[in-house]
Amino acid sequence: MTIPVNKKYPRSNDNETVYLDQVVSNPNIKVGKYTIYNDFEKDPADFEKNNVLYHYPINQDRLVIGKFCSIACGARFLFTSANHAMGSLANHTFPIFFEEWDLKKENVRDAWDNKGDIVIGNDVWIGYDAIIMAGVHIGDGAVIGTRAVVTKDVPPYTIVGGVPARKIKMRFDSETVDELLRLKWWDWTSEKIKKNLPLIMSGEINGLKEL
Incomplete structure (x- = not known):
């Protein structure tokens, strides 16, 4: 018999852990089967609102998470709109104030550097309060340490930690x-x-x- 994955909670009487593919609705967030998120501080079903940040439709960037991943409480994914345009002589994000400054609305994306999708492989463990930055790709079987800030790609089966995250060792x-x-x-x-x-x-x- 096939093990069903059409319910929100993997365990009875445990409302702190959810199957992510059962609670996300944004078409630009794709989650594989059996990937779980645990949150003992907030409702884990609000993952999309509380943990996927600066993910604005105008950029069309995606969060892709594979199968059998384990994501700990407070892990966050920061997207392109959290950035500012580093080639600009000013840090201020002028284009997003197109109404106030009478600028062209279609130039809003010029306010930041577009880093691209965040892609998480299969069987990845993301630790408590870790932050994954825009454009980062994490390979299958990798481990992201508690409160790590991941700014670069992580190869498969690599353990990283720290700020910014660096390789600690290989799992195998x-x-x-x-x-x-x-x-x-x-x-x-x-x-x-x-x-x-x-x-x-x-x-x-x-x-x-x-x-």
């Missing part, structure tokens, strides 16, 4: 990482994942190589 050796990226277990059926959980959770890759 390069051979294991290559094998995990080849297997892409997160794309398996839920039945196959459930059947092989002992192998996945053992930390040993050898058993999975034969699948």
Whole structure:
């Protein structure tokens, strides 16, 4: 039987953890199955409002989060409109005040540097109060430490932390990482994942190589 993922909360009597794909509605936010968000301070169902910041439709930038990610309380994603145009001689965002200054409305995007989409891979763990900046891509299996500020791309299965975030270490050796990226277990059926959980959770890759 397929494990259902058509409910808001993964656990009964726990309203602090939600399946994100069940609570987001913005078409520019895409979340994979089984990705969870926990919030013990606010309603986790308000993730889109409280955690995806400066995400204005005018930029058409996207937040893409893969499957089986774990996102801790307070993690935030800061988009392009939080930036200012660094090539300008002034920090002030003049174009957004087009009504006040009688400027062309279509030039509003000139107020900031467009950094692009935020893309999070599969099975990524984002720690408490971490901040992911616009344009950052985080690879499969990566770990983002508590209160890290991620300003650059993070390779798969890399642990980063600090301000700005820097590499702490790799989770596994390069051979294991290559094998995990080849297997892409997160794309398996839920039945196959459930059947092989002992192998996945053992930390040993050898058993999975034969699948």
